[in-house]
Amino acid sequence: xxxxxxxxxxxxxxxxxxxxxxxxxxxxxxxxxxxxxxxxxxxxxxxxxxxxxxxxxxxxxxxxxxxxxxxxxxxxxxxxxxxxxxxxxxxxxxxxxxxxxxxxxxxxxxxxxxxxxxxxxxxxxxxxxxxxxxxxxxxxxxxxxxxxxxxxxxxxxxxxxxxxxxxxxxxxxxxxxxxxxxxxxxxxxxxxxxxxxxxxxxxxxxxxxxxxxxxxxxxxxxxxxxxxxxxxxxxxxxxxx
Amino acid sequence: xxxxxxxxxxxxxxxxxxxxxxxxxxxxxxxxxxxxxxxxxxxxxxxxxxxxxxxxxxxxxxxxxxxxxxxxxxxxxxxxxxxxxxxxxxxxxxxxxxxxxxxxxxxxxxxxxxxxxxxxxxxxxxxxxxxxxxxxxxxxxxxxxxxxxxxxxxxxxxxxxxxxxxxxxxxxxxxxxxxxxxxxxxxxxxxxxxxxxxxxxxxxxxxxxxxxxxxxxxxxxxxxxxxxxxxxxxxxxxxxx
Numbered sequence: 190x191x192x193x194x195x196x197x198x199x200x201x202x203x204x205x206x207x208x209x210x211x212x213x214x215x216x217x218x219x220x221x222x223x224x225x226x227x228x229x230x231x232x233x234x235x236x237x238x239x240x241x242x243x244x245x246x247x248x249x250x251x252x253x254x255x256x257x258x259x260x261x262x263x264x265x266x267x268x269x270x271x272x273x274x275x276x277x278x279x280x281x282x283x284x285x286x287x288x289x290x291x292x293x294x295x296x297x298x299x300x301x302x303x304x305x306x307x308x309x310x311x312x313x314x315x316x317x318x319x320x321x322x323x324x325x326x327x328x329x330x331x332x333x334x335x336x337x338x339x340x341x342x343x344x345x346x347x348x349x350x351x352x353x354x355x356x357x358x359x360x361x362x363x364x365x366x367x368x369x370x371x372x373x374x375x376x377x378x379x380x381x382x383x384x385x386x387x388x389x390x391x392x393x394x395x396x397x398x399x400x401x402x403x404x405x406x407x408x409x410x411x412x413x414x415x416x417x418x419x420x421x422x423x424x425x426x427x428x429x430x
Numbered sequence: 431x432x433x434x435x436x437x438x439x440x441x442x443x444x445x446x447x448x449x450x451x452x453x454x455x456x457x458x459x460x461x462x463x464x465x466x467x468x469x470x471x472x473x474x475x476x477x478x479x480x481x482x483x484x485x486x487x488x489x490x491x492x493x494x495x496x497x498x499x500x501x502x503x504x505x506x507x508x509x510x511x512x513x514x515x516x517x518x519x520x521x522x523x524x525x526x527x528x529x530x531x532x533x534x535x536x537x538x539x540x541x542x543x544x545x546x547x548x549x550x551x552x553x554x555x556x557x558x559x560x561x562x563x564x565x566x567x568x569x570x571x572x573x574x575x576x577x578x579x580x581x582x583x584x585x586x587x588x589x590x591x592x593x594x595x596x597x598x599x600x601x602x603x604x605x606x607x608x609x610x611x612x613x614x615x616x617x618x619x620x621x622x623x624x625x626x627x628x629x630x631x632x633x634x635x636x637x638x639x640x641x642x643x644x645x646x647x648x649x650x651x652x653x654x655x656x657x658x659x660x661x662x663x664x665x666x667x668x669x670x671x
Contacts, residue, residue: 257512265502274494373601
């Protein structure tokens with residue numbers, strides 16, 4: 190028997206935002222932990238990432254269930270619906286960030302017996318830190334409904350892409366120097382790519398916030414992402430000539 | 431001035447399903463075209479993929495707008511909402527498939543001046559064909575609300591993963607044989623990974639259909655995906671001993 194009064198609509202909105210904030214915090218945590226697992230080649234830490242990702246998934250399903258219940262029971266109108274749909278969209282992006290963290294952690298398990306060259310891990314550490322900063326910024330922008338801040342996160346994704354591109358070239362050079370580096374470098378390459386994709390989800394969230402606050406879309410002028418395809422072949426051809 | 435009668439609720443549902451079917455057809459088309467662009471190293475074809483992906487994105491926004499309007503205006507109850515939310519979820523997965531096709535096509539631009547070794551393209555062709563077949567199957571399962579068929583697509587993802595794992599090993603061997611292969615192989619590796627991820631979205635759609643039809647979740651026993659992390663290091667260590 191329930192003896193609590195049902196939540197009011199605005200209480201439900203607060204609850205929804207709390208869940209998003211919680212999910213955001215967990216996504217940040219997963220990402221930091223996944224990098225630690227990779228750097229220390231620590232299988233126990235990697236397992237914790239997998240568990241945490243499962244909790245993020247459960248929270249997304251919880252948010253979706255709440256959204257459906259809110260729509261069915263409270264029957265919100267257009268503006269309110271936009272708000273609820275934004276929460277759903279952001280939850281989906283955060284769930285993907287959790288997945289990407291899990292992918293990185295799995296690679297930690299795979300390379301548990303390899304030694305890492307320090308410079309390669311330094312590049313990866315930088316890109317993880319940058320991705321985490323932008324994720325944190327965008328979550329703050331959501332909490333404060335700050336469209337300006339969302340725009341600035343959206344633009345900052347280019348820096349993340351630049352960093353990814355330079356790590357990509359570095360890893361390729363490392364592979365070419367010695368075929369024995371290929372296995373490890375391939376894993377780190379996929380790891381770096383996963384972090385670049387975290388940036389794409391952060392950008393998605395920035396777009397969602399911008400639309401939520403202003404009613405206008407940002408994404409038609411979306412900054413170009415991963416440029417490795419172009420730089421790579423160019424530098425290879427240069428090297429071959 | 432509008433002189434058409436507004437659509438009934440069931441007409442709107444039909445319209446929604448038509449849009450999903452259209453989006454599914456476009457996603458299949460993008461994927462096939464992206465592979466052709468890659469195989470023929472054809473920049474014009476690659477540009478067409480990018481355009482088509484833009485149309486898929488627009489269709490997803492259209493579906494989202496329709497879903498919001500349907501919820502706001504028709505106020506569907508729980509079961510009807512489940513149906514509408516399923517459409518929204520499937521549209522999001524198809525949008526991602528379009529993105530993955532675009533990523534593959536971009537690589538076609540990048541390797542426009544490289545020659546492909548035939549055997550590598552044969553492996554890629556197989557995995558694209560398999561991914562396309564599974565995508566088509568899952569779209570048919572959605573159209574016919576066939577939970578059994580959805581389950582069989584869900585299980586078939588393992589075959590796609592196996593094929594991806596063997597392509598991964600093949601490309602790594604090719605890199606190790608000659609450092610000059612590293613650039614091209616890296617692109618094909620990311621291309622193959624993109625296709626493996628198409629399989630994950632197909633699996634998501636199968637889960638959505640299963641939940642829609644039966645009300646039960648499939649995903650707790652989700653088949654293991656990409657195993658390359660584990661096989662790679664093992665084979666490397668074996669090779670080094």
